[in-house]
Amino acid sequence: MKYCLLLAGFFICSVSDAAMNTNGDSAFNYEGGRFEKNGYVLHFTSNAADFSAAVKKRMVDAFFTVYPKLVKDFNKDAAKEVRFKIDTAYHGVAATGGGNVVYDPAWFAKNPGDIDVVTHEVMHIVQAYGRSVGPWWITEGIADYIRFKYGVDNDGGRWKLPEYTDRQKYSDGYRVTARFLAWIEAKAKRGTVKALNTALRDHSYTAESWKQITGRSLDELWSAYSKDPVL
Structure with a gap:
């Protein structure tokens, strides 16, 4: 949603954390928890108070770079709405079930460059093998x-x-x-x-x-x- 105020004869506008417009022209508000672009929605939550904002930004960007390509190439019926959770109660690297991915914040604290954990995990969403x-x-x-x-x-x-x-x-x-x-x-x-x-x-x-x-x-x-x- 877009909010505007008339100040000194000019409209000053900001965009809420609904993220991008439909054309993907404006930047995400990376402090938000909901991101949307071209029909794909990512919900991002974290209970790790010190989780890196820079890593979060790269994870969000990786999702919107990679996931639509994987859906197109491997499973057009894959979920269009995905949830990422940074969870201090989870100890591993990452795990995926359905359209939900949980990540261990300790892993990213030690390996902040390992953004393509996202690529591996979202492919599991696309695979959707069930039993x-x-x-x-x-x-x-x-x-x-x-x-x-x-x-x-x-x-x-x-x-x-x-x-x-x-x-x-x-x-x-x-x-x-x-x-x-x-x-x-x-x-x-x-x-x-x-x-x-x-x-x-x-x-x-x-x-x-x-x-x-x-x-x-x-x-x-x-x-x-x-x-x-x-x-």
């Missing part, structure tokens, strides 16, 4: 692959995919699986991540999905990757 038939490591591997591809400042968070070692397994999840997926996209079959994401969400995923999508089984793909893991 998935797929293993956890694919879910987390896809989310870290998305961080790798869509992240706004992975370098600032000192985050990168690991180099391959023979101690790794495709089922390690997170960054190890993400790097494997990146290799598949680059060297085996482009579009694999989107196809897996769709199969997991509509509960059609089976162990045979890898061969149906890429022409090779999961074990065959990993064997080829382990012999030439260069991205």
Whole structure:
């Protein structure tokens, strides 16, 4: 909402914490708790009195930079209204359920540059697998692959995919699986991540999905990757 006062013959206006206008022309009021742009709404709450205003700003900006792209590319039916909570009672990094993400303020106090935690977590909202038939490591591997591809400042968070070692397994999840997926996209079959994401969400995923999508089984793909893991 916009408020204006007539002072000395001029209208002086300010914008409430409803955030941006529909065209996204004006700046957010980052002190607020509700942000809206182009049909997406983010609610941001915190019970950490000393949570960094600069980190909050970057988290809000990351959401509106990344989330609409992920919805467009991976699930057009994903939630348009999302809630972030900075919660001193939560101890971890972040956790997502439905359209809600809870973050540990202690993590950001120690790692203020790790803004792409947002990218990983909002991909879980887009995934929306429900009672998935797929293993956890694919879910987390896809989310870290998305961080790798869509992240706004992975370098600032000192985050990168690991180099391959023979101690790794495709089922390690997170960054190890993400790097494997990146290799598949680059060297085996482009579009694999989107196809897996769709199969997991509509509960059609089976162990045979890898061969149906890429022409090779999961074990065959990993064997080829382990012999030439260069991205």
